[in-house]
Amino acid sequence: MIAFNVVIPARHASTRLPGKPLLHIAGKPMIVRVAEQAAKSGAQHIWIATDHHAIANVVHEHGFKACLTRDTHISGTDRIAEVVERQGWPDETIVVNVQGDEPLMPPELIRAVAQHLHEHPECAIATACHTLHDEASMRNPNIVKAVLDKQGNAMYFSRAPIPYPRDAFAAGVGLPADLPVLRHIGIYAYRASFLRDYGQLWTTPVEQYESLEQLRALYHGYKIGVVIADSAPPAGVDTAEDLQAAIEIFKKTVSCE
Known part of the structure; x- marks a missing residue:
């Protein structure tokens, strides 16, 4: 097993x-539930x-490690970079x-x-996607789509429908069954070297317009591999509705403590 x-x-x-992060899910704070899921992944260290x-x-009370970071960080990536540097x-x-609000992220x-x-x-970052099959999801700006190159690395991420099936949509026939539409899943693996460089990368207009932080890495030439x-x-x-849904799922798998 690899070390990470x-x-x-x-x-x-x-x-x-x-x-x-402190709201309870089946007897434990959400941040603790997230850490427990991460522990099942085989990670060497969890912070x-x-x-x-x-x-x-509360993290310390449940046996996990916490790093108090600066309160001026713009993004979670900046916060992670501080942990890397301090450790x-x-x-x-x-x-x-x-993410600290992903208590059901699969350890696998x-x-x-x-x-x-x-x-x-050759990649500085790895992330994940899954295949989309319905037009409504493809057109939903809250669902981020990705297009990959032949090596399976990301070419672009967008809130717009990409790749755009011009002829099919013009004819009103909907989403072609064989169109490779991928939905981005918001989990990332980084090399520590990239995180050290990240704070020096200037924000790009395309990142700001799309409101997608990963576009900064692509703009500056870093490769993002995709699972x-x-x-x-x-x-x-x-x-609150999401919280209740998570509680119901945990009730089926764990006993309230």
Whole structure:
């Protein structure tokens, strides 16, 4: 099994669900549930990167490690980069970013993106996608699509429908069955060397217009390898309804503690 670390960025502030990382799911705070899923992936080290003392305290109480980071970070990637630097991890270290609101992220997928990056030294980042089959999802701007090159690396990510089936849509016949439409799954594996460089990369207009941070890496010439998953993982927790759905899933698999 390859060696890799997981860092879970967790902010206390949330406009739709304040204090989200500390909300309980089947008897444990959500951030702890995320860390437990990450632990099943076989990661060597798991760190929670947070700027909030209450989150750090609850993480420590449940036997996980937390790094109190600066409160000025613009993104979770910047927060992860601070952990990498403070821990002094070598440039070749593989670091998987698991979002702090993804308590149902499959451990197999965490391991798969780390493995993919390990097997593709030409890539600085690895992520995941799965195949889309319906036109409504393809046209949904909240669902990010990806187009790959022949090596399976990302060419572009967009909220727009890509690749665009011009003739089929003009004829009103819907989405062709053989069109390679891929939905992006928001999990990333990075090399520590890339994370050290990340803070020096300027933000690009296309990243700002699409509101997609990964486009910065592509713009600056970094390769992003893509794992094709069989299906999408369960949704993350952004709303009270999402939280209740996660609770119901956990009730079926664990006992409340």
